Structure formats: structure tokens, C-alpha cells
Amino acid sequence: xxxxxxxxxxxxxxxxxxxxxxxxxxxxxxxxxxxxxxxxxxxxxxxxxxxxxxxxxxxxxxxxxxxxxxxxxxxxxxxxxxxxxxxxxxxxxxxxxxxxxxxxxxxxxxxxxxxxxxxxxxxxxxxxxxxxxxxxxxxxxxxxxxxxxxxxxxxxxxxxxxxxxxxxxxxxxxxxxxxxxxxxxxxxxxxxxxxxxxxxxxxxxxxxxxxxxxxxxxxxxxxxxxxxxxxxxxxxxxxxxxxxxxxxxxxxxxxxxxxxxxxxxxxxxxxxxxxxxxxxxxxxxxxxxxxxxxxxxxxxxxxxxxxxxxxxxxxxxxxxxxxxxxxxx
Amino acid sequence: xxxxxxxxxxxxxxxxxxxxxxxxxxxxxxxxxxxxxxxxxxxxxxxxxxxxxxxxxxxxxxxxxxxxxxxxxxxxxxxxxxxxxxxxxxxxxxxxxxxxxxxxxxxxxxxxxxxxxxxxxxxxxxxxxxxxxxxxxxxxxxxxxxxxxxxxxxxxxxxxxxxxxxxxxxxxxxxxxxxxxxxxxxxxxxxxxxxxxxxxxxxxxxxxxxxxxxxxxxxxxxxxxxxxxxxxxxxxxxxxxxxxxxxxxxxxxxxxxxxxxxxxxxxxxxxxxxxxxxxxxxxxxxxxxxxxxxxxxxxxxxxxx
Numbered sequence: 001x002x003x004x005x006x007x008x009x010x011x012x013x014x015x016x017x018x019x020x021x022x023x024x025x026x027x028x029x030x031x032x033x034x035x036x037x038x039x040x041x042x043x044x045x046x047x048x049x050x051x052x053x054x055x056x057x058x059x060x061x062x063x064x065x066x067x068x069x070x071x072x073x074x075x076x077x078x079x080x081x082x083x084x085x086x087x088x089x090x091x092x093x094x095x096x097x098x099x100x101x102x103x104x105x106x107x108x109x110x111x112x113x114x115x116x117x118x119x120x121x122x123x124x125x126x127x128x129x130x131x132x133x134x135x136x137x138x139x140x141x142x143x144x145x146x147x148x149x150x151x152x153x154x155x156x157x158x159x160x161x162x163x164x165x166x167x168x169x170x171x172x173x174x175x176x177x178x179x180x181x182x183x184x185x186x187x188x189x190x191x192x193x194x195x196x197x198x199x200x201x202x203x204x205x206x207x208x209x210x211x212x213x214x215x216x217x218x219x220x221x222x223x224x225x226x227x228x229x230x231x232x233x234x235x236x237x238x239x240x241x242x243x244x245x246x247x248x249x250x251x252x253x254x255x256x257x258x259x260x261x262x263x264x265x266x267x268x269x270x271x272x273x274x275x276x277x278x279x280x281x282x283x284x285x286x287x288x289x290x291x292x293x294x295x296x297x298x299x300x301x302x303x304x305x306x307x308x309x310x311x312x313x314x315x316x317x318x319x320x321x322x323x324x325x326x327x328x329x
Numbered sequence: 330x331x332x333x334x335x336x337x338x339x340x341x342x343x344x345x346x347x348x349x350x351x352x353x354x355x356x357x358x359x360x361x362x363x364x365x366x367x368x369x370x371x372x373x374x375x376x377x378x379x380x381x382x383x384x385x386x387x388x389x390x391x392x393x394x395x396x397x398x399x400x401x402x403x404x405x406x407x408x409x410x411x412x413x414x415x416x417x418x419x420x421x422x423x424x425x426x427x428x429x430x431x432x433x434x435x436x437x438x439x440x441x442x443x444x445x446x447x448x449x450x451x452x453x454x455x456x457x458x459x460x461x462x463x464x465x466x467x468x469x470x471x472x473x474x475x476x477x478x479x480x481x482x483x484x485x486x487x488x489x490x491x492x493x494x495x496x497x498x499x500x501x502x503x504x505x506x507x508x509x510x511x512x513x514x515x516x517x518x519x520x521x522x523x524x525x526x527x528x529x530x531x532x533x534x535x536x537x538x539x540x541x542x543x544x545x546x547x548x549x550x551x552x553x554x555x556x557x558x559x560x561x562x563x564x565x566x567x568x569x570x571x572x573x574x575x576x577x578x579x580x581x582x583x584x585x586x587x588x589x590x591x592x593x594x595x596x597x598x599x600x601x602x603x604x605x606x607x608x609x610x611x612x613x614x615x616x617x618x619x620x621x622x623x624x625x626x627x628x629x630x631x632x633x634x
Binding site: 283286325 | 410454455553560570571572575576603604606607608609610
């Protein structure tokens with residue numbers, strides 16, 4: 001086991017230069033937003049889809065587009081509207097009157113990176129079609145099943161301001177996203193730099209530093225990253241504390257949590273911690289990785305009660321108390 | 330909880346009445362400037378040790394150092410989780426003379442008194458002190474180390490009576506002997522309990538841990554124990570909670586309170602311990618000893634400072 005761990009460590013170290021180049025290339029276009037870029041890479045390396053929440057104008061679309069360009073991946077932006085149909089997403093069969101046959105026309109979902117903008121504005125059947133594709137990495141059109149390209153990453157956005165005429169994602173569907181990120185405003189220094197870059201009208205070219213095959217290789221390295229039993233127990237303690245807080249001396253949280261995190265959360269947290277360790281240049285995951293990524297993985301998986309909402313007790317505050325209480329190994 | 334709130338109300342009132350004055354000028358009403366809030370620091374603790382009896386009062390003294398005390402700082406209800414102990418009261422003393430350890434600032438000594446309720450294990454598992462700036466926003470927080478003690482049954486009256494009776498008889502006999510023999514006795518000096526600094530406490534605990542490891546080697550357990558000791562020390566010294574803040578926060582706090590070099594060294598130490606514990610590599614006896622010595626060297630240096 002020592003040899004394998006060492007080998008993985010060496011592979012991670014040798015891949016460090018690649019990820020640094022990626023950050024640098026994206027940084028040419030996107031100012032700041034290091035947290036967002038890092039989480040996008042974690043999603044890409046851990047094969048996990050991401051839900052982005054933030055007000056308009058925070059470079060969400062631009063960040064995703066720049067990421068796609070820097071890894072020479074096919075990018076597709078889909079604006080979700082209330083009149084969207086599943087066929088508009090996955091494709092459909094088109095009748096050809098010349099030969100009387102049906103031909104398959106693949107939809108825009110056949111891309112490496114999908115940005116599903118304002119996913120909560122489309123009706124539930126469209127959301128289901130997308131989420132099925134996310135889970136299975138394939139779509140069925142007519143009688144034929146088509147595999148989606150690899151890597152396949154969905155980044156969905158939700159606008160927290162406009163809630164009228166929206167179809168909120170059901171909790172079971174939100175659970176399929178590895179992380180939910182809250183994007184915040186840049187600081188003054190960053191915004192000044194944004195002004196200076198974006199007000200000249202000059203387009204900044206992004207050079208691909210990776211390709212999709214390299215991403216697949218990096219994913220294999222991430223999957224091999226070592227995670228100790230103590231760290232696994234730490235992850236399980238955190239997830240179990242969301243389900244049974246009284247077992248962890250958090251009786252005050254019991255009336256505030258309607259549903260805790262599912263076993264999928266444990267899997268996602270483990271994968272995300274490994275990807276985080278990879279980005280930090282380590283061939284092993286630590287409790288620090290779990291702490292850094294935990295809130296993003298769990299905030300959308302803990303369903304609060306009405307009592308919690310009345311007390312303005314969000315899932316983030318609840319998770320904060322859980323992280324405070326659970327002893328770090 | 331109701332009792333604790335009452336006690337803190339009383340305590341806060343006392344805090345306001347203390348005649349601690351600063352040299353700061355009164356604020357100019359026309360200028361709205363942010364007043365830097367001084368951060369308290371846990372200097373040392375005097376934990377209750379040994380065995381206590383049911384119904385006996387035990388004290389936990391906490392020494393806190395303030396660089397200065399501005400107005401409008403209030404102490405929130407302390408967060409205390411106890412098992413088999415009931416908080417009975419809080420006393421406060423201050424020492425603003427030049428005789429305190431750092432030569433300046435103000436030392437605040439809080440004495441929390443607990444009543445042992447029943448026999449068996451008793452514990453103070455979580456103990457946080459918080460202060461706010463008067464608007465409710467928490468400005469400072471200190472984590473106080475946990476304590477575990479044993480509560481013995483309350484002594485029954487008849488052995489006490491018997492003992493007293495025997496004692497009186499003995500006293501009488503001794504007095505008669507004294508008068509008859511005319512000999513002087515020396516009274517035994519009760520040694521003052523030694524209060525260890527956090528660094529001394531760490532070194533003592535680490536040495537004990539290493540001795541246990543030498544007798545029955547178990548690198549994983551030893552490194553886990555050493556990490557716990559170091560994290561507890563850092564929690565008390567830097568008000569850093571490993572469950573909350575990452576290493577960046579720790580390094581920043583250490584850099585502010587100590588030096589950048591020491592902050593970097595502390596981070597390296599914790600990351601080295603992480604590597605030994607979580608990287609999956611077999612830890613050799615030499616590595617264990619080297620890690621232990623590096624940790625002790627760091628704490629020893631802190632001791633000197």
C-alpha cells in the first residue's frame with residue numbers, strides 16, 4: 001500500500017503544474033472568483049455537477065465558458081424558460097418526408113460542459129430530462145440510447161432574486177448536484193480590475209492548456225487518492241450529525257432539521273475531499289479538505305423545518321454548528 | 330440555563346461598575362470611526378483536579394489577559410456543557426498592576442463554581458466564553474479546556490462523628506503530653522498548589538504520552554494524542570477552533586499574535602502531523618521521535634518567549 005500511495009503522491013505532484021496553468025489561463029479572463037474556479041475544477045475532477053446561486057452579473061457564465069475553452073471542451077449554454085420542452089434539450093426524432101424515415105437530431109445537451117441557466121424557470125419535465133442525463137450520462141431518443149461525451153459536467157444556475165413564475169427544484173433532484181455554490185460580489189480591488197479589463201472592448205483569447213483526455217487521466221488519479229479511515233469516520237460523523245443531531249450532543253438542532261443528508265452526501269463529500277486534496281498537491285485527503293469543502297457539498301442537502309425558517313436558521317448555520325461540534329480527528 | 334442567564338446578568342453589571350479607566354479621549358460625535366476591539370487571550374487555567382464528593386463545590390479559575398478594556402464590551406452567557414455538575418456561581422477579579430506576567434494590560438480572573446451532583450464521572454465538555462460589542466455581534470471568543478473528574482459519595486455523618494470524637498480524644502491526650510513533656514511542634518506547611526503555564530502543561534502531557542508510547546509502541550495513537558495536545562494548546566493560545574477555521578486562519582492569527590516565522594513553523598508542524606497520520610505511509614519509530622522532538626522544541630521556544 002505504501003508504494004501505491006507514494007506513486008499516487010508523485011502523480012499528483014507532477015500534475016500540479018497542469019492545474020496551475022489552468023488557473024493562470026482562466027485568471028486571464030476572470031478576475032478574482034478563486035473560490036468559484038476552484039470549485040468548478042473540483043466538480044470537473046470528481047465528476048460532480050454543480051448548482052450555482054448568485055445575483056446576475058457575477059461572471060458565472062463567463063467563468064464556465066472560460067473553463068470550457070481552457071480545456072478544449074465543447075461548451076453549450078442553455079437558457080431555461082417556462083416554454084422549454086425536453087426535446088429542446090435532449091433532441092428528438094425528425095420525420096424526413098423524402099424517404100419517410102425518422103432521423104435523430106441530437107439536442108444541445110451533447111456537449112462536455114453544459115450551463116443550464118436559470119434551471120428553476122423550466123417546468124419539471126425539462127428539469128427531469130436534464131437530471132436523468134446528469135445521472136446516467138446518456139439520453140434516450142425514440143428507441144435509441146446515446147451516450148453523452150466525457151467529461152460531462154452540468155453547471156446549473158438559480159437566480160435568488162426572481163422567484164415569481166419559477167419551478168423550484170425538488171429536494172430529491174437538488175441532491176444530485178455534488179455542490180451548491182453561493183457566489184458573492186468581488187471586492188473593490190477586484191471590481192476595479194474588472195472595470196479596467198472589460199471596458200476596453202478588447203477580447204481576451206484563452207489558450208487551451210488541457211484536453212478532455214487529460215481530464216480523464218486526472219480523474220483517475222483523483223479516484224486513487226488515499227483517504228484514511230479516520231477521515232472517512234469524520235465524514236460519516238458529519239453526515240450522521242445532520243440526521244441524528246442528538247447523538248452528537250446537538251439536541252437543539254433536532255427540531256430544526258426535517259431531513260438530514262443522504263448516503264449520496266457521504267459519497268460526494270469523499271470524492272470532493274479527494275479532488276480538493278489533489279488541487280492542494282497531496283496524494284491523500286485530510287480532515288482539512290473535508291472542512292474546506294463540506295459546506296458546499298452539504299448546504300443543499302439539509303432540509304430545514306418551518307420552525308427553523310421562522311427562526312431564520314438556515315442550513316448553513318446548522319451545518320456551522322455541526323462542524324463546530326464534531327471533533328476533528 | 331435560567332440560572333446561568335441570571336448569573337451572567339449579575340456578572341455583566343459588576344463588569345460595568347468596575348472602575349477601569351483608559352487614557353482614550355472621548356469620541357468626537359462628528360466623526361464616526363471604528364474603534365478597534367481588543368481581543369482577550371486565555372493565559373492559563375486552574376482546573377479542578379482530584380476527587381470531589383457529592384454536594385462539594387469545585388472551582389475552575391480562568392486567567393484572561395486583555396491588552397486594554399474599552400467601554401461597551403459585554404460578556405455573553407457562557408456556553409457550558411456539563412455532565413453531573415451544576416453551575417452555582419461566577420466570581421470575577423481583576424489585576425491591572427504592573428505585576429502581571431506581561432507587564433502591561435489587564436488580567437481578568439473568572440472563577441466558576443460548580444456543584445457535584447451525584448457519584449461517578451463528571452465532566453465539563455464544552456466551555457466557551459464570548460464577548461460582544463453591545464450591539465450583539467460577537468467580538469471575541471475563548472475556548473476553555475474541558476475537565477473530567479470523579480465524584481465520590483458524600484461522607485456519611487457517623488464516621489465523621491466518630492472521627493471527631495477520636496480526634497478530640499487525641500487532642501486531649503496530645504495536649505496533656507505536651508504539658509507534661511513541654512516539647513515544641515512544627516506545623517506542616519501546606520505547599521501552594523503549583524499552577525502550570527500552558528506550555529509547561531503541554532510538555533508534561535507530551536512527555537507522559539511519549540513515555541506511554543515507549544512502553545507500548547503505537548505510532549497512530551501517539552501521533553493522534555500529540556495532535557490533540559497541540560490543537561488544544563493552539564485553541565487556548567490563539568483562540569482558534571480547529572473545527573471551524575482552516576490553516577490559513579490559524580497562520581494569520583499566529584502571525585498577528587506571535588511572528589510570521591512562528592506561524593509558518595506551526596503550520597508546518599500541523600501539516601507534518603497530518604502527513605504522518607493520514608497519508609497512508611508507514612510511520613517509522615525515527616519519524617515518530619523526530620515529530621515529537623520538533624513539537625517539543627516549538628513549545629519550548631514559546632515557553633522561553
